[in-house]
Amino acid sequence: MPGRTYLGTRASAQRGTLLDKSSMEKLAESASLEELLNRLKVTPYSDALSNLVPPLTARKLELALRKRLDKAHYDLMNAAGEYRLIQLYYLKHIAWDLKSVLKSKALGKSYEESIEYLDMKAEELVGRRELMVKVLSASDVREGVALLSGTEFHADIEKAAASFAASGEARFFDIYVDHAVLSRISEAYSSESKLYSSSRTVDLAGIGEIVAIDIDAYNAVSVLRAKLWGLPSQEVRDLLVTPAFRVPLSVLMKMIGSESVSEAVKQIQQIYPSERAGLTSDEEVIEAVEEVLTNRMKATLTKTFVWQKLGPAYALALIKLLEFEVNDLAAIAVGVEAHMSAKDITSRLGL
Numbered sequence: 001m002p003g004r005t006y007l008g009t010r011a012s013a014q015r016g017t018l019l020d021k022s023s024m025e026k027l028a029e030s031a032s033l034e035e036l037l038n039r040l041k042v043t044p045y046s047d048a049l050s051n052l053v054p055p056l057t058a059r060k061l062e063l064a065l066r067k068r069l070d071k072a073h074y075d076l077m078n079a080a081g082e083y084r085l086i087q088l089y090y091l092k093h094i095a096w097d098l099k100s101v102l103k104s105k106a107l108g109k110s111y112e113e114s115i116e117y118l119d120m121k122a123e124e125l126v127g128r129r130e131l132m133v134k135v136l137s138a139s140d141v142r143e144g145v146a147l148l149s150g151t152e153f154h155a156d157i158e159k160a161a162a163s164f165a166a167s168g169e170a171r172f173f174d175i176y177v178d179h180a181v182l183s184r185i186s187e188a189y190s191s192e193s194k195l196y197s198s199s200r201t202v203d204l205a206g207i208g209e210i211v212a213i214d215i216d217a218y219n220a221v222s223v224l225r226a227k228l229w230g231l232p233s234q235e236v237r238d239l240l241v242t243p244a245f246r247v248p249l250s251v252l253m254k255m256i257g258s259e260s261v262s263e264a265v266k267q268i269q270q271i272y273p274s275e276r277a278g279l280t281s282d283e284e285v286i287e288a289v290e291e292v293l294t295n296r297m298k299a300t301l302t303k304t305f306v307w308q309k310l311g312p313a314y315a316l317a318l319i320k321l322l323e324f325e326v327n328d329l330a331a332i333a334v335g336v337e338a339h340m341s342a343k344d345i346t347s348r349l350g351l
Helices: 003-015 021-028 033-040 058-078 084-106 111-115 121-125 129-136 141-147 154-167 172-191 207-228 233-239 249-257 261-266 282-307 312-337 342-349
Strands: none
Touching: 003 058, 003 312, 021 033, 021 312, 021 342, 033 058, 033 312, 058 084, 058 121, 058 312, 084 111, 084 121, 084 129, 084 141, 084 154, 084 172, 084 312, 111 129, 121 129, 129 141, 141 154, 154 172, 154 233, 172 207, 172 233, 207 233, 207 249, 207 261, 207 282, 207 312, 233 249, 249 261, 261 282, 282 312, 312 342
């Protein structure tokens, strides 16, 4: 079987294991984390949850759920062959842990406090767990950054550490770590776009569209947050991932030059329209933009399995749908832990 078809077939088979709306609603009705765990044990997450021990917390459940996501991506990555983007997207799992570690170091948290928020299955699968443990054990964030010298993250997290030192905003580590990953993804797709193109006249919901929304979301939201946190314009420009896609550099530069977050959002309204009526803070405006981009991505991923032939687009769509599913399940766990009603939980998920 050709590599393209083989990869697509494996992803298509796993698509049938995704949880449907009624299953998610049933999980949200759980009266306790113990009940939620029991219900999850009859889903495809059973193996990932098998080693959980009490006392249960929403965070413990989330870390266990992510094991399945990490393993599913790892297996598809090993079947990806020449489709390097599937491998580069795996860096997002490493980045998820790295953000937590660096923010913990920046905020002066101990090893014991920090390890509770990590599982490191993603690192274990690719032989990078030892390095993450060393960073976690560093005396401070400066030492942690130095330990990452030679990795794909180092240049960006040096900038993040400088921005944190100047502003005290630990979330800069989120932005710069994402920059390290998405810069490689954008460059790789742009240099190999023909490899990922389908033979259809209209390449709808293919890898190009998935990558475009990812880059657009990062660039737009990073600019908005950097403005909110008072980062100088030149440093905001350095955050941009290029090549850019539907939100071109000219628009991004206008956003950077805008007087406020609300004015900056107006620059992308024709590309990604968001509803801002009734929003009272810049944070809410940014969240509205994020929601629009998230919904656009979810719609694109669903269309991928309709419009694309078997191939790498199936694999990337499946990975991202699993990521959304794990995030939703983690949100359900948080809601159950907080004794929220099922209606309130599902409303937050947009089910």
